[in-house]
Amino acid sequence: MEYKWKIPCYYIGTRPICYLNQSRDYVDVAFWHSAHLSSNLDKYLVSEKRKVIKSLRYKILEDINDEIFIRILKEVESFKNKSFLK
Numbered sequence: 001m002e003y004k005w006k007i008p009c010y011y012i013g014t015r016p017i018c019y020l021n022q023s024r025d026y027v028d029v030a031f032w033h034s035a036h037l038s039s040n041l042d043k044y045l046v047s048e049k050r051k052v053i054k055s056l057r058y059k060i061l062e063d064i065n066d067e068i069f070i071r072i073l074k075e076v077e078s079f080k081n082k083s084f085l086k
Contacts, residue, residue: 012080017073021055029069030055033079037072044068 001010009019021028031037034045034054045054056072058064
């Protein structure tokens, strides 16, 4: 983990995989490699005015679906050596 842009960014080696961003009433777990994720995961992700990055958005702790979160992390890890763009 490193802080960039005043937010925590998480890496695999030297490649960034995701970051946490807190807003007024939610937290985004945003993924750089979201363009590569399976289409069946899109329904869980928010793009909201972003071209490349998509995120999981949580308003309360109980919103976190561990299974989905882990599936996305595993997929993102498999794309760590690819460009962010597809």
